[in-house]
Amino acid sequence: MALLGVLDRERTVAPPGFNRWLIPPAALAVHLCIGEVYGFSVFNKPLTQVIGITESIRGRDWTIPQLGWIYSIALIMLGLSAAVLGRWVERVGPRKTMFASACCFGGGLLLSSLGTHLHNIGLLYLGYGVIGGIGLGLGYIAPVSTLVKWFPDRPGMATGLAIMGFGGGALIGAPLGVELMGRFKSSTSVGVEEAFLVMGVLYFAFMMFGAFSVRVPAADWTPEGYVPTARPKAMVTRDHVSVDRAWTTPQFWLLWAVLCLNVTAGIGILGQASLMCQNMFDVPEAVGAGYAGLLSLFNMGGRFFWSSTSDWTGRKAIYALYFLLGASLYALVPFTQKVHSVALFVLVTAVIISMYGGGFATIPAYLRDLFGTMHLGAIHGRLITAWSMAAVLGPQLVNYVSTYRIEHGVPKAEAYNATMNLMAGLLLVGLVCNLLVRPVHARHHHQPDPQPL
Amino acid sequence: MNDPRAKTPTSRIALAWAIVLIPLGWGVFQSLVKSLPLFRNTASASSPLVPGISGGKPN
Numbered sequence: 001m002a003l004l005g006v007l008d009r010e011r012t013v014a015p016p017g018f019n020r021w022l023i024p025p026a027a028l029a030v031h032l033c034i035g036e037v038y039g040f041s042v043f044n045k046p047l048t049q050v051i052g053i054t055e056s057i058r059g060r061d062w063t064i065p066q067l068g069w070i071y072s073i074a075l076i077m078l079g080l081s082a083a084v085l086g087r088w089v090e091r092v093g094p095r096k097t098m099f100a101s102a103c104c105f106g107g108g109l110l111l112s113s114l115g116t117h118l119h120n121i122g123l124l125y126l127g128y129g130v131i132g133g134i135g136l137g138l139g140y141i142a143p144v145s146t147l148v149k150w151f152p153d154r155p156g157m158a159t160g161l162a163i164m165g166f167g168g169g170a171l172i173g174a175p176l177g178v179e180l181m182g183r184f185k186s187s188t189s190v191g192v193e194e195a196f197l198v199m200g201v202l203y204f205a206f207m208m209f210g211a212f213s214v215r216v217p218a219a220d221w222t223p224e225g226y227v228p229t230a231r232p233k234a235m236v237t238r239d240h241v242s243v244d245r246a247w248t249t250p251q252f253w254l255l256w257a258v259l260c261l262n263v264t265a266g267i268g269i270l271g272q273a274s275l276m277c278q279n280m281f282d283v284p285e286a287v288g289a290g291y292a293g294l295l296s297l298f299n300m301g302g303r304f305f306w307s308s309t310s311d312w313t314g315r316k317a318i319y320a321l322y323f324l325l326g327a328s329l330y331a332l333v334p335f336t337q338k339v340h341s342v343a344l345f346v347l348v349t350a351v352i353i354s355m356y357g358g359g360f361a362t363i364p365a366y367l368r369d370l371f372g373t374m375h376l377g378a379i380h381g382r383l384i385t386a387w388s389m390a391a392v393l394g395p396q397l398v399n400y401v402s403t404y405r406i407e408h409g410v411p412k413a414e415a416y417n418a419t420m421n422l423m424a425g426l427l428l429v430g431l432v433c434n435l436l437v438r439p440v441h442a443r444h445h446h447q448p449d450p451q452p453l
Numbered sequence: 454m455n456d457p458r459a460k461t462p463t464s465r466i467a468l469a470w471a472i473v474l475i476p477l478g479w480g481v482f483q484s485l486v487k488s489l490p491l492f493r494n495t496a497s498a499s500s501p502l503v504p505g506i507s508g509g510k511p512n
Contacts (some may be wrong), residue, residue, distance in 0.1 A: 015460035025469040032477060165473070171480030206476075213469060290491035294482040300481075346491065 035169015
């Protein structure tokens with residue numbers, strides 16, 4: 001019990017002289033680990049050969065559709081746990097949440113290792129999907145409100161740094177998984193079971209570094225030399241809105257739509273990047289894979305770049321840019337195919353994906369501007385359900401529209417053009433939602449109790 | 454507001470950043486290596502940004 005006391009919020013209040021630049025690495029340590037979920041696909045093929053080792057044995061080995069559920073369950077649980085446990089996260093603070101996240105994510109990988117050993121798909125659904133997914137949701141929202149409180153002068157940059165880590169997690173997780181499977185592969189094993197085991201332990205240890213580094217600022221703390229402006233900007237409140245009030249406001253649902261549409265448009269490309277590049281330009285598979293790798297870099301970099309930029313431009317303006325520029329660039333993609341310029345295609349889609357990442361990273365700061373910091377983590381948690389929705393919608397839209405057109409005689413190279421125009425349309429709807437966002441009415445503001453909670 | 458006698462040592466901040474930036478740097482490097490075929494392919498075209506000139510194989 002003494003150990004659990006170390007996790008309490010009261011025990012994590014930073015002493016005087018504590019440097020706030022220790023907080024972003026703590027947040028990154030957690031996000032770099034949980035971002036591994038984006039690289040889970042590297043395990044798909046080996047998992048279809050657990051029994052056959054060199055080839056998949058029909059009827060005995062798992063199939064890709066069966067395995068696809070692991071990723072889907074994990075993402076659904078991410079959204080659900082962030083939405084349901086958000087208030088708990090706010091109450092217990094970042095350290096206990098990061099600890100719980102590490103236990104769930106690391107434990108989920110260990111259970112998946114056992115499931116692979118026993119060849120029991122249910123254990124993978126439970127381990128990586130349900131338990132690991134809860135770890136994803138907790139870890140994703142854990143550091144957000146803490147970072148905003150430490151960086152009231154640059155909230156966009158601070159949350160951009162952490163959420164950049166989630167994008168970066170795939171860059172580490174995918175090659176690490178491949179490397180480990182290569183090391184442990186033998187005549188009796190595809191190496192997945194051992195890779196899950198090692199990754200479970202490694203990720204748990206790395207997340208512990210984050211959990212025990214994180215601190216919350218003292219109630220009266222402000223950064224040295226920071227003086228809040230006498231008159232806050234029109235779209236930035238100094239009041240607070242409780243989570244239960246926040247999600248009854250139109251602003252919450254407009255931002256929900258903003259996030260959902262931005263993510264739907266981006267994820268549609270990201271999930272199909274390699275295949276789309278090959279089909280549109282008839283390039284080899286290695287080039288398509290290289291294109292997907294490059295997009296991942298822009299996805300990660302955009303999270304930091306655009307979110308930091310929003311501290312200067314304001315959140316509403318930067319989202320207007322994401323949507324307007326994004327829609328224009330999507331509309332330009334068919335032209336790149338028409339003139340058969342791979343370089344122009346790569347440039348255009350890389351900027352689109354950077355803004356997709358930017359949309360993720362800027363949303364916590366947008367929420368802070370509108371609803372204050374009191375229940376920011378919980379409100380952010382509920383908004384993340386938009387991501388779960390988009391994770392289903394985006395790939396389905398791209399798949400459905402392109403497959404439908406190919407089946408109706410459209411050449412493969414041109415089949416994606418209609419999808420691009422559809423994505424541009426979605427972004428324009430997002431633009432309208434963003435333009436409708438106004439400051440939250442004062443009647444929703446939290447009135448402090450005479451006694452502290 | 455901060456107590457100057459108890460400032461966080463710079464070495465501690467540097468170590469914390471190194472712990473997260475080293476694996477991230479490795480991941481970025483791996484992605485760049487993976488994306489090299491793309492650059493080779495686009496560089497092989499004479500002028501891929503000029504409309505009408507192919508950056509990849511002709512369709």
